[in-house]
Amino acid sequence: MAERIIPVDIVGPIALDLTMNTGSIRVVVDPTLKQARMVLTTEATSGPSADAIRDTAVSLNGQNLRVRVPDVAGGIGGSTTIRVGGNTMTFSGGNGVQIVGGNVYVSGHSGGKVFINGREVTATGPAGDAVTPITAEIHLPSKSVLMVGTHTADTVIRGTLARLEYDGTSGALTAEHIGDLDATVTSGSVIVGDVTGSLDVNLTSGNLNVGAYSGHDARLNLTSGNVRMAATAQAYGRLAVSATSGCARITGASHLNVRRRVTSGYVQIS
Known part of the structure; x- marks a missing residue:
């Protein structure tokens, strides 16, 4: 396993600005x-994912922490993700995959490879360094603010976050308690237990579920969402x-x- 601890040499709440497209x-x-504490991990000890962790850019200015995890070389980009019953299948960089008579055929620009649990499977057995998912484990003090930019990473937030700014494409966000929520979602899913402050959401072909809204200003902009x-x-x-x-x-x-404005959509407010 490759691991990198991100140093946070300040006491008290922080504003974390994190860009991490996958994982x-x-x-x-x-x-x-x-x-605050933050650590990046991946199962591989070397290879593209371990390199991405090593090359992550970190800057700390006062209470503001900026972290940029680079895209993994050979990883997923321009992808399509299908979610069924908590499981995911992601297709990218094709050509494609065929399942015929119980056999799996993989074709692609790099010749087609099969990986199981992060290891390449070859005719002679497992070998090579694979692209393995990167996990960011973050612990924040109360009153902290979080900004997340991602493509397909799944984000889970436990506890009460003062403010969340979220920009996700085909990713899933689950949060318990949010003060202010500002979200831009494209083909993704956002589930929040409660929002107590302002709510500003732009949703395109995605899903938003807020269990309890007790804030003072809400704006919802939906396009096929x-x-x-x-x-x-x-x-x-x-x-x-x-x-x-x-x-x-x-x-x-x-x-x-x-206030409502509806064009070929359906809005029910009671």
């Missing part, structure tokens, strides 16, 4: 934590919904200042 992002916000949200009695202020070939179902919002 897995795991965030825990801990109210007892005094100092789907939104489900439940407002609470504590919510107040404006709720603006714009839908183009999208579908939004929002409950508990009759007491809000509702």
Whole structure:
């Protein structure tokens, strides 16, 4: 396993700006934590993924931490991901894969290779360095802010985050408690337990589910996307919904200042 600990030599909440296009992002916000911690890992001890961890750019300016994980050489880019029952299949850089009579045929620009658990399988057995997923494990103190830019990485956030800015393509975001949420989602999925501050979402062919919204200003812009949200009695202020070939179902919002604009979409607010 390759591992790199990202030093965070300051005490208290931070603003973490993370770009990581693939892999897995795991965030825990801990109210007892005094100092942020971050570590990047991958199963391979050498090869493209280990090189990407080594070449990750890190800068710390006051309470602002900027981390840029480079795309893995030979990794996934311009990909299509299919999710079924918690499992994923990703296709990229083709030509393609055929399954005929129980046999698997792989063709591609680099000749076609098969990897199992990060190891290349050849006619003589496992060999070579493979592209293995990179995982970012992050622990943040309370009142921290997080900015995430990704293509297909799955992001999970535990605890209460003061603010989240999320820009994802074909990725999945799951979060428990968010203060302010600003999200741009393309063909991805966002599931949030509750939002207590402002909510600003641009959704294209994706899905947004907010279990409880108790904030003061919400703007939802949908293009071929789907939104489900439940407002609470504590919510107040404006709720603006714009839908183009999208579908939004929002409950508990009759007491809000509702503004809607619908073009070939469906918006239900009650």
